Amino acid sequence: xxxxxxxxxxxxxxxxxxxxxxxxxxxxxxxxxxxxxxxxxxxxxxxxxxxxxxxxxxxxxxxxxxxxxxxxxxxxxxxxxxxxxxxxxxxxxxxxxxxxxxxxxxxxxxxxxxxxxxxxxxxxxxxxxxxxxxxxxxxxxxxxxxxxxxxxxxxxxxxxxxxxxxxxxxxxxxxxxxxxxxxxx
Amino acid sequence: xxxxxxxxxxxxxxxxxxxxxxxxxxxxxxxxxxxxxxxxxxxxxxxxxxxxxxxxxxxxxxxxxxxxxxxxxxxxxxxxxxxxxxxxxxxxxxxxxxxxxxxxxxxxxxxxxxxxxxxxxxxxxxxxxxxxxxxxxxxxxxxxxxxxxxxxxxxxxxxxxxxxxxxxxxxxxxxxxxxxxxxxxxxxxxxxxxxxxxxxxxxxxxxxxxxxxxxxxxxxxxxxxxxxxxxxxxxxxxxxxxxx
Numbered sequence: 001x002x003x004x005x006x007x008x009x010x011x012x013x014x015x016x017x018x019x020x021x022x023x024x025x026x027x028x029x030x031x032x033x034x035x036x037x038x039x040x041x042x043x044x045x046x047x048x049x050x051x052x053x054x055x056x057x058x059x060x061x062x063x064x065x066x067x068x069x070x071x072x073x074x075x076x077x078x079x080x081x082x083x084x085x086x087x088x089x090x091x092x093x094x095x096x097x098x099x100x101x102x103x104x105x106x107x108x109x110x111x112x113x114x115x116x117x118x119x120x121x122x123x124x125x126x127x128x129x130x131x132x133x134x135x136x137x138x139x140x141x142x143x144x145x146x147x148x149x150x151x152x153x154x155x156x157x158x159x160x161x162x163x164x165x166x167x168x169x170x171x172x173x174x175x176x177x178x179x180x181x182x183x184x185x
Numbered sequence: 186x187x188x189x190x191x192x193x194x195x196x197x198x199x200x201x202x203x204x205x206x207x208x209x210x211x212x213x214x215x216x217x218x219x220x221x222x223x224x225x226x227x228x229x230x231x232x233x234x235x236x237x238x239x240x241x242x243x244x245x246x247x248x249x250x251x252x253x254x255x256x257x258x259x260x261x262x263x264x265x266x267x268x269x270x271x272x273x274x275x276x277x278x279x280x281x282x283x284x285x286x287x288x289x290x291x292x293x294x295x296x297x298x299x300x301x302x303x304x305x306x307x308x309x310x311x312x313x314x315x316x317x318x319x320x321x322x323x324x325x326x327x328x329x330x331x332x333x334x335x336x337x338x339x340x341x342x343x344x345x346x347x348x349x350x351x352x353x354x355x356x357x358x359x360x361x362x363x364x365x366x367x368x369x370x371x372x373x374x375x376x377x378x379x380x381x382x383x384x385x386x387x388x389x390x391x392x393x394x395x396x397x398x399x400x401x402x403x404x405x406x407x408x409x410x411x412x413x414x415x416x417x418x419x420x421x422x423x424x425x426x427x428x429x
Contacts, residue, residue: 023260027253034247034248035245035246036240036245038246038248039244039245040243052248052249052252055248055252056255056259060256060259073226073230074230074233074234075234078233079233082233086205090351125237126239126242128238129235129238129239130242147206148239149239151205151206153206153208154201154206154208157206172201172206173192173197176192176200176232177189177191177192178189180200180235182189183235
């Protein structure tokens with residue numbers, strides 16, 4: 001997969017330079033990844049102003065924690081996206097219990113094949129995951145996607161779906177086990 | 186799809202953390218476990234890699250033009266960056282959980298030996314003084330490092346990083362104390378879970394620290410301890426400053 005290899009070739013060395021305190025490297029990382037991460041924040045928060053605040057926080061966090069990035073364990077894009085997603089979810093949770101009052105909505109997944117993405121995302125991985133998720137039963141797929149994009153806790157999912165906590169937990173755990181099996185095959 | 190074998194309890198917990206379904210308390214537990222259990226940390230990372238491609242379907246959106254300037258303003262000053270790197274260097278060698286590739290470690294070691302490059306253009310700096318370091322470990326049970334601190338004699342400042350997971354001790358504050366000789370513990374400031382902080386010291390305090398002292402952290406109600414003799418809340422970590 002040439003595109004993915006290129007991405008880590010470019011971003012990997014940037015991470016060590018950022019860990020060494022080089023601002024220009026952070027600027028380059030920002031240029032290469034900010035549109036993707038801003039998309040992630042917007043997807044979770046659906047609010048431009050909040051997403052800008054969170055994105056700012058995300059790059060300051062990257063600057064501070066670049067030394068914790070371990071190339072043997074994670075890819076740069078996953079590491080960055082995880083920070084963006086966690087920070088957005090923190091913000092979403094800080095809005096309070098009202099944020100959980102919403103219904104589990106139909107999640108539309110636009111096929112975001114724009115130019116930055118050809119560089120940044122590994123389309124094969126995405127398609128494989130998409131394929132495996134769609135092999136789950138519809139309800140399980142939906143709760144897993146909702147949990148991922150909204151950071152909705154088991155407790156809140158159970159409330160939203162009007163199902164016992166233990167049941168929701170076992171749907172997700174079984175779903176994750178199946179997902180792992182499917183991705184390995 | 187055929188039935189897949191169940192995940193082990195540990196892996197299921199790792200997967201749940203990566204997915205984001207845990208509540209604040211459980212997330213704190215998971216973060217703490219990642220810091221002390223490398224196998225668990227690898228499980229979480231592996232699950233982040235598995236689930237990460239879900240974000241691939243999200244369309245990119247260009248952030249506003251002035252956002253980079255906002256970020257740049259928030260970054261610690263250049264010399265601060267170097268000081269924090271010195272702390273990171275130490276922390277990496279002391280706390281096994283935060284692994285760094287040997288190459289970057291060597292690069293940091295070189296960096297530590299150099300004065301900040303932006304400053305050398307205008308003046309020549311004396312070689313940096315010897316950093317004093319402390320690992321503040323839990324005061325009960327297993328000795329787990331909960332805070333790491335370094336005293337930088339050049340800047341007369343203590344740099345402290347709280348390794349507690351963000352969200353630990355909600356509605357409480359972490360207060361840092363200096364214990365030296367027979368004096369009452371002296372409050373130095375407040376820490377935030379998961380964050381680093383630079384605490385400048387007054388000259389007389391700096392002198393006391395340079396001679397060797399112990400740092401401790403207590404959990405206090407907002408505003409900190411009101412007792413002039415020292416902490417009111419439980420002391421969760423303590424450790425002596427010493428040369429590497």
